[in-house]
Amino acid sequence: MLNSSTDDSYHSWDAATLKRCSAKLGITIEQQSVPAPQVMTKSLRMASSKSLPDVIQFDASEMPTFAEAGGLIDLRTLGLSTKDIPEGIVDFGSYEGTYYGAARTVNTLALFYNKDILDKAGLEVPSTWDEMRDTAKQLTQGKQYGIALSAGGAEDGVFQFTPFMWSNGGDERELDSKNVAEALDYWKGLIKDGSLSKSTVNWTQADVNDQFMAGNAAMMINGPWQVETLNTKKNLDWGIAQIPVPKAGDDSVGPLGGAILTVPNTGDTAREKTAAKIVGCMSSEQEQITYARNSWMVPANAKAAAIWRKEVPELDALADQVATARSRTTQVGAGWASVSLALQSAFQSALTGQDSAAALKKAQARAASGN
Amino acid sequence: MSTTTASPPAAATAAENATATKQPDPLRARRRRRLSQWGFIAPAVVFMLLFFGYPLVRNIVMSFQDFSPSTFFDGKAPFNGTDNWSKVFQDDLFGKALWHTIVFTIGSLIGQFGIGLALAVFFTKKFPLNGFLRSLILLPWLVPMVVSGIVWRRILDQDTGVLNSLFDTLGFGGSTPWLTSPGMALFSVIMVNIWIGIPFNMVILYGGLQEIPKELHEAAALDGASAWRTFRSVTLPLLKPVITVVLVLGFMSTVKILDLILALTDGGPADSTQTLGTLTYQNSFVQLDFGAGAVVGNVLILISAVFAVFYLRANRSEGK
Structure with missing residues (x-):
């Protein structure tokens, strides 16, 4: 199988899973890992040289591109069931109604906060935009910013913008709508208040985590994959909450993220059947719980998620956020890459001085032309 | 080549x-x-x-084909005339990227060459620790570009970067938005690239300077020429072949810049550091529109080719 587990811990977790599945299925499964941005191009090259692996783990936002090119097999026809998987997560692994990818775990973004700093200031964890803006402003002192988030010029930044855009009723097909502009103006407001560093346009999500860990930010928007790193700093007491919403009572809609296991179209039915068995084993309830325990992400299977929730009550907020989270590609499919590029450019222009509405208008034109 | x-x-x-x-x-x-x-x-x-x-x-x-992800499966890449070309040229990002590439290349070359030549001349003098310092200056060349990029990104961070802290301590005000303001980012990227390029320029020019016979300088000194006059009328003309090589090689490696920018700014903020190199990368490997990527790639090749011709011409007249 091909995946992006180049990180030591992820690689060894997958190796352990594959070892168990190999024993169970009586076969030998090899793991090949390439950096995440290369999974797609590597897979395409393998497709043209007819040397596709049996299983490819794609980032869910990339899957539609490969599926549209005719590269993936419908998992349902290969006998994989979606019985216990919540509808949102089935959609997450589907393109145009066909279920191509089985998720083991899913993730989303949440608000991480430094308990000590909030306690000392006597502040509550914010739950609306206004509260967050106030809290962040009050927590900004000296070298410490109220909040950190990534508005970087890559998928990281777009991923972080979506919860603000979607919770405000914005839509990726109408980037020039008022709702999207409001969300962007909210970000601008944070910078204007001085609660969010101007460096945000240059930060990846990992940089944001570094800032939070170093005590340079009292709160941050980030995902559960950072928990492993966060826990390496013993004296950091952090908590997690849903991303604040525009008005009390609104739904907090986060982006659904994570990788999915797919079976590429190798033209060899026997191999594809075996591949489906591998996917089935890797995404079985037990394996999902194991993987979730390791990676701090939420199991895709409803039953597994229930068990996991009891184990890690501190991540409850995250599990709730996943339940309402939205997939980036449900609406625009393979067009996401264009939308994402246009959006990056727009919020970066706006955060560095341009008018939000004008920047988004340009972005909409660019996304629509597919450039 | x-x-x-x-x-x-x-x-x-x-x-x-x-x-x-x-x-x-x-x-x-x-x-x-x-x-x-x-x-x-x-x-x-x-x-x-x-x-x-x-x-x-x-x-x-x-660049004349509709080359999409599905081409990798069915091998079909239908010709679509000049669609890719017109698409790329109509995208205002192309004009921006072209302009950035020109500014980046000229800025980098002037800086690298100027400082490199000054250092090379400086090191021809005999003084203690000369060899040691000369090898220290090679460091930026030995560090992989992506590593320098990531380190510089930290150094140039607006709030926590070493450079701003230093300026703050010295009292120059420490909140320069090196990489975070669209007006500043290209300049910062050029500075980093100059830092990377100095060793290469210095080493080659230093080698060239060693080749110039000492007698000529002595003769010039006997004739009463000032240091500047000697440099202009003796050193520079004799160094010309080496200078051409340095500039052409420098041009070739600068015009196609990609890794440094990806590591420093990823083309941002707000596309202010997009160059032809990053645009090709983005078209081909992010949007998987290989046709459009090929168009930008061709433009890059064309620019390099024009320069290569100039180089060959210059060399030929040199031979005569």
């Missing part, structure tokens, strides 16, 4: 001279000479065709 092609023919001439002196029969000699000439050239020709010719032609063809 030019060095690989230049050496086999040179070797062939030497070999041909050697065989010519031994062979008495002129006709057979000539045929054998031809054969051995081609024999020497052949590996280079095959290499060039395989690794430069084929990709080049392929890239040109690809």
